[in-house]
Amino acid sequence: MLFWKNGHVDTLTIRRARVVDPTEKIDEILDVTIEDGIITRLGSSGPSRLEHRVVDAEGLVLAPAFVDPHVHLRTPGREDEETVASGTAAAAAGGFCAILAMPNTEPVVDSAATLGALVETARHEAEVPVGFLAAITRGQRGDELTEMGELADTGAVAFSDDGVPVASAGLMRRALQYASVTDRPLALHCEEPTLSRGGHVHEGRVAAELGFAGYPSVAESVAVERDLALAGYEGGRVHVLHLSAAESVDALRRAREAGVAASGEATPHHLVLTDDAVRSLDPNVKMNPPLRAEPDRVALLDGVRDGTIEAVATDHAPHAAQEKEVPFEAAPFGVTGLETAFAALHTHLVRPGLLPLETLLERMSAGPARIFGLDRPRVAVGARANLVLLDLEREWTVGEEPFRSRSGNSWLLGSRLKGAVRMTLAAGSVVHA
Amino acid sequence: MIRLVKDDLRPPDWAGSLGGDATDARPGRPRAAEPPGRPPKRHFLSVGDLTQADVERLLDTAHTFEASLERHVKKLPTLKGHLVVNLFYESSTRTSSSFELAAKRLSADTLTVKSAGSSVDKGESLKDTALTLGAYDPDVIVIRHPQIGAPQLVARVTEAHVVNAGDGKHQHPTQALLDLYTLREELGRLGGLHVAIVGDVLHSRVARSLLQAFALVGIRATLVGPPALLPRELPAEASTDIEAIRDADVVYVLRMQNERMEPGASFVPSLREYTARWGITPERLRPGQRVMHPGPMNRGVEIDPRAADSPESLITRQVRSGLVVRMAVLYDVLTGGPVGVQALTAVEVA
Numbered sequence: 001m002l003f004w005k006n007g008h009v010d011t012l013t014i015r016r017a018r019v020v021d022p023t024e025k026i027d028e029i030l031d032v033t034i035e036d037g038i039i040t041r042l043g044s045s046g047p048s049r050l051e052h053r054v055v056d057a058e059g060l061v062l063a064p065a066f067v068d069p070h071v072h073l074r075t076p077g078r079e080d081e082e083t084v085a086s087g088t089a090a091a092a093a094g095g096f097c098a099i100l101a102m103p104n105t106e107p108v109v110d111s112a113a114t115l116g117a118l119v120e121t122a123r124h125e126a127e128v129p130v131g132f133l134a135a136i137t138r139g140q141r142g143d144e145l146t147e148m149g150e151l152a153d154t155g156a157v158a159f160s161d162d163g164v165p166v167a168s169a170g171l172m173r174r175a176l177q178y179a180s181v182t183d184r185p186l187a188l189h190c191e192e193p194t195l196s197r198g199g200h201v202h203e204g205r206v207a208a209e210l211g212f213a214g215y216p217s218v219a220e221s222v223a224v225e226r227d228l229a230l231a232g233y234e235g236g237r238v239h240v241l242h243l244s245a246a247e248s249v250d251a252l253r254r255a256r257e258a259g260v261a262a263s264g265e266a267t268p269h270h271l272v273l274t275d276d277a278v279r280s281l282d283p284n285v286k287m288n289p290p291l292r293a294e295p296d297r298v299a300l301l302d303g304v305r306d307g308t309i310e311a312v313a314t315d316h317a318p319h320a321a322q323e324k325e326v327p328f329e330a331a332p333f334g335v336t337g338l339e340t341a342f343a344a345l346h347t348h349l350v351r352p353g354l355l356p357l358e359t360l361l362e363r364m365s366a367g368p369a370r371i372f373g374l375d376r377p378r379v380a381v382g383a384r385a386n387l388v389l390l391d392l393e394r395e396w397t398v399g400e401e402p403f404r405s406r407s408g409n410s411w412l413l414g415s416r417l418k419g420a421v422r423m424t425l426a427a428g429s430v431v432h433a
Numbered sequence: 434m435i436r437l438v439k440d441d442l443r444p445p446d447w448a449g450s451l452g453g454d455a456t457d458a459r460p461g462r463p464r465a466a467e468p469p470g471r472p473p474k475r476h477f478l479s480v481g482d483l484t485q486a487d488v489e490r491l492l493d494t495a496h497t498f499e500a501s502l503e504r505h506v507k508k509l510p511t512l513k514g515h516l517v518v519n520l521f522y523e524s525s526t527r528t529s530s531s532f533e534l535a536a537k538r539l540s541a542d543t544l545t546v547k548s549a550g551s552s553v554d555k556g557e558s559l560k561d562t563a564l565t566l567g568a569y570d571p572d573v574i575v576i577r578h579p580q581i582g583a584p585q586l587v588a589r590v591t592e593a594h595v596v597n598a599g600d601g602k603h604q605h606p607t608q609a610l611l612d613l614y615t616l617r618e619e620l621g622r623l624g625g626l627h628v629a630i631v632g633d634v635l636h637s638r639v640a641r642s643l644l645q646a647f648a649l650v651g652i653r654a655t656l657v658g659p660p661a662l663l664p665r666e667l668p669a670e671a672s673t674d675i676e677a678i679r680d681a682d683v684v685y686v687l688r689m690q691n692e693r694m695e696p697g698a699s700f701v702p703s704l705r706e707y708t709a710r711w712g713i714t715p716e717r718l719r720p721g722q723r724v725m726h727p728g729p730m731n732r733g734v735e736i737d738p739r740a741a742d743s744p745e746s747l748i749t750r751q752v753r754s755g756l757v758v759r760m761a762v763l764y765d766v767l768t769g770g771p772v773g774v775q776a777l778t779a780v781e782v783a
Contacts, residue, residue: 210603322560325558329601
């Protein structure tokens, strides 16, 4: 289900790294040897065979590389904003060994022909393995289902109308019923459009004071409640995209306890910022769903901690500079995130003691892999090397070095972050160093 | 202080924003390109940027200018040689005409650009229009725009002093200032007054600016209107009952816009229903209660013509205040101080 520029694999030894793999229950200083892309030896420091590359990783953390379940590669249609090549290069720089791309492109990925062409592109260009989601409804128009069977056979990892909600409850029910024959989850953008209508900013004090049309939390949570109820009724598998409201986290927690096959994700920006950031009127803090209030941010963080939210997802949404250099209301929704996700969360959540490093590593790797049925990146003999080498002490300024992404609409431009990706191995190959 | 906003659309620094103070999101870093020793550029973008001292100084300056307008020769040489560009992306009678006249009364050159008939019609972005006009080195750009934050964008990309003449539903700071001026001139004081703001608060930039201005000078505000048009989170008393205007010294009536009744919006069921419940009629006013309206009025909708034209109405007084307050604002952003004696010498007309 993942596609990339196959072929090259590396042989190297990473020496004296602190190896942290929460799922394998490893946290110790080890040497890790990779031969032809496969982890062949995990050991305490010993004499190394120096016939191949040796990386001295003393003081660094080696962990399973990250999996991003929510990326917009803008291809086909807006290759000026991102391509498969640039988006996967950005992913490699951010420590990701696999990413999943959303189908809201121009045209929408709603046919085997469009999906097949993307798969071919990925085989020629993708620096790290990419999976593609296909649309739930044709053209994401919300009125007829796509040919999910053929799309799954062509390689679709899951189905999503991300960017817009499936407004009709009846059609959502049919989608749940039909997706079950493909054994693929539905990834849901939960928004009740008659409640969010025209809203740019969370409905709260900031929107009221600045005069922005409000996009209330309840516009998300009623849709989350609806879709979880339908998933429970049909026994379907659903993944709730970019959770933003406390009420939505509660709904997901209750549904999971009741046995619904539901998962959820949260973005770094929703975990770090609140709608107070909108006072800057910076279009780079405009996204859908909007930044919400402090209790919502705390609820998301609690959800990530207790596992209700199994995945961190960047919702990497590149936009051309001229589209964001406009007044806030005229700007499109979305911010980039692949190259800053780990550093942002390490700086703002792990370092202040709000989230254990192990939990963050799990939610950025094993969690999303599990949800979408991908091989879990792991530090184990015999496993393909999907590894990230992290320098937790290194400080850097976002934007000082050019982005690998074709777009620079980062919510962190100019911020100092602590924690950097030093090396990424994806599918046995060193893709960033 | 009038806030330095050059950096406003630049990347915020959230280093301390976790659970922190909202103001952390506002970067205070000086722009690298700013030559050392140059004072920050003064803009007039939001009432929220003003201090009480700023307001008092501006109202005093306006008062001085008003006295000068009673002379036979009304033109002052104060801003001679300065260029004031009026950039209007929304239709406006009062605001655009009073800014133009204010600049002319101060002897500035003026250039008025309206979106209709300009390159904006051809799809030119606000940034490019601002850069184009900025190439003429204007001293002041006065901008009205339907989108929140447009003046901040212009302030970032040009070297001009920027004056906000209304941005979307966000701010209309010169309107708030002229309303304070009107209240001070006509009621003799500001502190301790009670003003009821009636109508569509949700979509009103005037109401947002007024609430901040009232807080600065100690005026008590009560918001009155239909539930869907009263944002819950604004820092003011609010009531859906028109009886709540009873105790106010002044009833400030907001414009009720037809587009709020579009299908699917349903902020109120109909204008007829609105007028019946919240329309300001002489019967609803106490004797001596003053009435204000920022214009343009929908007579017979939010305000009964008898109330608008009564001796208690301050509506035309507001328009007159607009001219001198805008003179004061132009003067203030360019000079940053109280009006000097020299400024008040009338132009010798040859």
